[in-house]
Amino acid sequence: xxxxxGHLRILRGDLAPEGSVAKITGKEGLVFTGTAKVYDCxxxxxxxxxxNEITKGSVVIIRYEGPKGGPTSAIMGAxxxxxxxxxxxxxxxxxxxxxxxxxxxPEAQVGGPIALVKDGDKxxxxxxxxxxxxxxxSADELVQRKKEWVAPPLKATRGTLHKFIKNVKSASExxxxxx
Numbered sequence: 798x799x800x801x802x803g804h805l806r807i808l809r810g811d812l813a814p815e816g817s818v819a820k821i822t823g824k825e826g827l828v829f830t831g832t833a834k835v836y837d838c839x840x841x842x843x844x845x846x847x848x849n850e851i852t853k854g855s856v857v858i859i860r861y862e863g864p865k866g867g868p869t870s871a872i873m874g875a876x877x878x879x880x881x882x883x884x885x886x887x888x889x890x891x892x893x894x895x896x897x898x899x900x901x902x903p904e905a906q907v908g909g910p911i912a913l914v915k916d917g918d919k920x921x922x923x924x925x926x927x928x929x930x931x932x933x934x935s936a937d938e939l940v941q942r943k944k945e946w947v948a949p950p951l952k953a954t955r956g957t958l959h960k961f962i963k964n965v966k967s968a969s970e971x972x973x974x975x976x
């Protein structure tokens with residue numbers, strides 16, 4: 798085997814206090830530290846990829862894609878799979894590989910730490926210690942960012958999708974809509 802533990806890991810840290818799901822096979826290493834490149838939806842990330850905004854050493858953040866807010870193989874197609882990490886509060890394909898972390902909770906739509914990441918923040922994904930953390934952002938800075946944060950409008954304001962958004966629990970609680 799490539800490593801003694803399995804490839805699915807639950808990571809916690811400043812960025813995922815309620816947890817996240819990582820698929821780390823071992824081929825990409827066990828620790829990735831890089832600079833955040835933040836997108837508020839998958840479509841914005843795709844446009845950024847076309848503009849060559851995502852480069853080696855990037856930690857790509859795709860937020861507002863979780864169960865209340867609303868990733869991808871495109872990074873692999875751009876030849877960056879081994880050189881970037883992708884973090885999202887949404888899901889990811891079972892066929893994806895590399896430093897891929899999904900279901901980050903609490904999600905951006907409810908003001909989780911992923912909503913507070915800014916372009917240029919240094920982030921470490923550490924599969925050995927099951928952590929995702931900011932490197933250069935203090936607790937005081939995160940408190941200030943949280944005060945300034947404003948939730949974006951919901952993607953649905955009526956109908957079944959709106960009912961789902963209003964009732965769905967966090968991914969850390971199984972995304973259930975009833976108790």
